[in-house]
Amino acid sequence: MHWRSLAAAIATISAVGAAIGLGIPLLSVLLESRGHSASLIGANTAVAGLASIVAAPLAAPIAARLGVVKAIFLMLVIGSGAFL
Secondary structure, three states: OOHHHHHHHHHHHHHHHHHHHHHHHHHHHHHHHOOOOHHHHHHHHHHHHHHHHHHHHHHHHHHHHHOHHHHHHHHHHHHHHHOO
16 A cells, blocks of 8 residues: 555544544534434434444445545545535
8 A cells, every 4th residue: 555545544534533523522412402302312423333334344445446545535525415
């Protein structure tokens, strides 16, 4: 593996992890202030973890097929679209 690809992967994983780590608690507070139930807030929080578990086995084959940098860009575009 090339060092640039490894650095890109680590930087992307760090940025996404920080965004999720900061965003999930804030979203929980926002949902609570809007009167949503604790069950809904918990389910919303659990979905991020479940999505990571489901997607993790797909990461290596996608990166092998497309290349690490293209795979990272594709996943960032797809992930960004999920927030719209």
